[in-house]
Amino acid sequence: MGKTLIIAEKPSQAREYAKTLGVKGKREGYFENDEYIISWCIGHLFELKAPETYMDLPKVGKRWSIRRLPVLPRLGEFQYGLKSGTAKQFKVLQGLLRSPEVQQVICGTDADREGQLLFQEVWDAVGSKKPLFRLWISSLTQEAIREGMSKLRPVGEVEGLAQAGYGRSYGDWDFGMNLTEGFTALFGSFDPVRKKPNVISIGRVQTPTLALVVEREWAIENFVPVAYVEVEAEFASGQGSYKGKWFDPAIKSARDKSQETANEQMMLDLDRGKEIVAKVQGKPGRIRSVKDKETKEPHPLLFDLTSLTVSASRRYGFGAEKVLKIAQSLYEKKAITYPRTDCNYLPPDMLPKLKAHLQALQQSPFAEWVKEALNSPLPGGKRVINEITAHHAIIPTTEKAALNLSPDERKIWEMIVLRFLCIWFPPARYAEKEVVTVVEEESFLTKGKTLLEPGWKKIENTEKHTEGSGLQLPLLAQNEVVETRSCQALQKETKPPKRYTQGDLIKAMEGAGKEVEDETLRRQLKGKGLGTVATRGAIIENLLDRGYLLQQQKVLMPTAKGTELIRLIKERLPRAQLLISAEMTGQMEYELAQVERGEMPLSRYMEKVEEAIRGIIEELRHYEATQGKKPLAFAPQKPGAHGRKRESNSERKPRESQTQAKSAKVGQESLALAAEDNLGICPSCGGGVVEREKGYGCQNWKDGCPFILWKNPICGKVLTPAQVKSLLKKGKTNLIKGFRSKNGKSFAAYLVWEDPSSGKLKFEFENNDRAKPG
The missing domain is CATH 1.10.460.10 (Topoisomerase I, domain 2)
Known part of the structure; x- marks a missing residue:
């Protein structure tokens, strides 16, 4: 009876397949027993060749130019070459795919478009015609591998995925x-x-x-700050003091419809702000309305790779590529499910398995939360169980995390664990209060928020994302008369993005x-x-x-x-x-x-x-x-x-x-253009001007030419080679936008010579007014 060849994406993945299927025989480039041969790629073994492959170089030349383009090989004409260091492993795969001992083949690379492509490149290069199946799994645990092997997909189901790759x-x-x-x-x-x-x-x-x-x-x-004023008053009631901010009741509802428009309409100038302060200062007020309501905040969605990256960037300052690298390592160590996912949900068939994922987390510092979650019903609702894409959300696996996690791996793993634990707990409950106080027909808004029941927040507190309980307010009643203890106009300005x-x-x-x-x-x-x-x-x-x-x-x-x-x-x-x-x-x-x-x-x-x-x-x-x-x-x-x-x-x-x-x-x-391809003629000695690390200088500096344009910022802008070239040719740059004056205001201007031989510059504005030297 022939054997089944499984081709993994990389050696670590192949080792997990071998361990699960009991394949212990180690050979050069693969594992083997009486039933299976398990080998691997090393990521992409092939790469597309450079455009020169398709060119008649004696005719078009070796120098990069527009006249050599476009180079657009037809389908079937793209040429591949083996990447450096992959020839040996490709030879192993080629021999196995052509071996009469191999009866059928399973593609076991990562279950996504790129994983399919790197297998397909090998498969098509060898030209194998053996029966082919696809292993599609979302974690490298033995349970997931065995289940995937029992539900192999026919190759026709991923043919489109290969074409898209x-x-x-x-x-x-x-x-x-x-x-x-x-x-x-x-x-x-x-x-x-x-x-x-x-x-x-x-x-x-x-x-x-x-x-x-x-x-x-x-x-x-180009942002121009807009100065505005917020009027804030402090009121004293029989039960205690509280603060409120002025607002216009006629446009308050616009905040729900258009935050930007409402914010613009709510902005006060200084004169109007002072007028309100003078009008209400020391005057009695009345509480027009007190609204109480209870709100619930549901748990956050499970992580996909994007939300995991954003959270890790904010919390630890990790770069995006670092987060992916750590997540991939955790996946290969069987600590988390497949990380390259754009989905925040789980499929319905995972519900019965979720408690097994919980049980694997019975360790410090999660033990108490896991115990409570195990006594809770299975999480439901569309925030957990919903339509998925190729892979479901990232969650911990059913295996206990390895003890050899690096400090950075443990940080990412714990973020994923805490987010998974959140879905087992009820929404956080808040008591919200909104108070409107009127003084001399001017309205002031006060909002308070009190946490009644933390629910999942007791988990999220560990993630350091909670906003806290909010403002605590005294007991206030509608139509109650209050004293305006103080009122002030706070000068502010809008912030740039x-x-x-x-x-x-x-x-x-x-x-x-x-x-x-x-x-x-x-x-x-x-x-x-x-x-x-x-x-x-x-x-x-x-x-x-x-x-x-x-x-x-x-x-x-x-x-x-x-x-x-x-x-x-x-x-x-x-x-x-x-x-x-x-x-x-x-x-x-x-x-x-x-x-x-x-x-x-x-x-x-x-x-x-x-x-x-x-x-x-x-x-x-x-x-x-x-x-x-x-x-x-x-x-x-x-x-x-x-x-x-x-x-x-x-x-x-x-x-x-x-x-x-x-x-x-x-x-x-x-592209190695000669050094004499300079930016222009030196205005001091007639030599060539070239760019150096700290400035633009004359090539004849060794002979004593003093010309230099330093790369020091001029009102926040540093001269570029293109601008220097224009300056040397025309005596002025193109219009430069984004200069910043001393008071922070943005402006546009040309730079022109004040003294060309010494490199001194000055501004010229579009109306030809001359300004100080730059």
């Missing part, structure tokens, strides 16, 4: 390879400080994510569909948005590595390079604006879902991808013919950047990062 891979390659070369040919240059090309990397998900951060930064730069943390950006990527007008696309983007739960952290890491973003403490800021790229696309390249819109990503995600369901052939999806790329390349070709080349700013030098720990080969990154990096290396020679 290829579509994602090919589409991202087409976008990344063509547009990175196209943008770099026009807007890249040689970085003399780093002694390497300044590659302008473009990605289907990476570029719109960068746009989110850049546009947030623009909103902050906050910069993104990694957790905030992950959430914004997931909800990018809010800005899409098409309702069908909005539904498709819900829970998906830009990228997938598995790739969003790596996308942010790519933006940091490629010099588009900087992280300062917990917040993300765009660099000059990132800002100039998005401004260029928004202002000069209308067709390329697809690259910074959630709509484009949503449309591609929607169509990939159609491919997965068998509603659209992969060929049609690729036709749409190719049409978009051809349009953008044609636009770049026109730009080159009419505008020429325009180098963007260099990425900033980051201390210790070269020491950043890279992912192992077994950790899956977006395809656009893997293949673009290799293609960029292939094209190094084509």
Whole structure:
């Protein structure tokens, strides 16, 4: 009788399969017994080859240029190469798949689109025709593996998933390879400080994510604070004192309809605030109404990867990629269920199993809560049991967590445990009181909130997310007369939007569909948005590595390079604006879902991808013919950047990062522009001006030329290479927005020479008024 070959995603997964199925024989690259052979991939064994593979290089040349593009292989013509260090394991898999001893094959890689793809690449490369089945599980416990083996899926059920995996891979390659070369040919240059090309990397998900951060930064730069006044009074009743804030009863209800509009209407200027204070100061008041109601706050939803990342970012400052790496490690240690999920719910068939998950948590510090939960009924309601996607929410497994968890792993695991425990407890109950006090026909609102029954909050208190009990109020009665003890006008001003943390950006990527007008696309983007739960952290890491973003403490800021790229696309390249819109990503995600369901052939999806790329390349070709080349700013030098720990080969990154990096290396020679490709002519000696680490200086500095433009901030802005180039050529920069005056007000101006030979500058405004030197 022949054997069954199971192919896992990586060795650790294969070991769990072997342990569960009693396969103890260890061979070179696989486990074996009389019934099973269990082998593994190492993440993706293959990668798509660079664009030069498809080019007639003697004809088009080795140098990156628009004339070499587009490169769009047809389906069936994409060429693969083995990744470095994977040839040995592929040879093992190839031998096993062709072995007459193997009767049937089970795909046991991670149960998602990318897991299916990395298996499919091997399967198709070997060309095996053996019977094929799919193992689909959500945890690596022995119970889950055995249940999955008893319910193997026929390969036809995941054929669409494999096609969608290829579509994602090919589409991202087409976008990344063509547009990175196209943008770099026009807007890249040689970085003399780093002694390497300044590659302008473009990605289907990476570029719109960068746009989110850049546009947030623009909103902050252009924000004009609005001063306003809040009037607060303190009242004395027979039972005690309390405070209230002035409000306009005529527009209070607008808060429920439009918070923003109501807030604007509630804002008082200083004169009106002082008028109210003078009017009510020391006057008696009357309590117009006292409203009491009881409210309930249900437990939070179980974690998906996004909500876990946001919570871990806020609580511990962990980056998105770090959270995924820790969660994946916990999954492989059988401590949690599959983490790469976008679902917050559990399926109905899991209900009978949930108490087994609880029993595994009978350890400090959870023992008392687990004991109470075990005596409670099974959790129900749509906040727990609901429609799921490919995988259910992240919960602890039925196995006791290993004792060898690292400190960071234990932090994430305990967050998941506490969130799981919350679903066994009733809602938190509050007594809410709303009091309206009237003085001289002016109304003041007071709100109080008292926690009556903590319910699940006694668990959540451990997570440090509770808001506490709220304001305690004295016993007050309707029509009671009170004394206005004091009243004051508090001067405040509106605040600009906050910069993104990694957790905030992950959430914004997931909800990018809010800005899409098409309702069908909005539904498709819900829970998906830009990228997938598995790739969003790596996308942010790519933006940091490629010099588009900087992280300062917990917040993300765009660099000059990132800002100039998005401004260029928004202002000069209308067709390329697809690259910074959630709509484009949503449309591609929607169509990939159609491919997965068998509603659209992969060929049609690729036709749409190719049409978009051809349009953008044609636009770049026109730009080159009419505008020429325009180098963007260099990425900033980051201390210790070269020491950043890279992912192992077994950790899956977006395809656009893997293949673009290799293609960029292939094209190094084509981008190594000569150092004499400088920014312009030195106004002091006529030499060439080049960018250095701390400023823009003359190449003849060794011969005594004093010209230098330092990279010191001028009213908050640092000169970019493009601005220096304009200054050297025209005597003035383009209009620069986002300068900040001493009082914090934003303004726009040109920079012009005051003394060109010494590099001194001054402002010029659009009405030609001259200002102080910059």
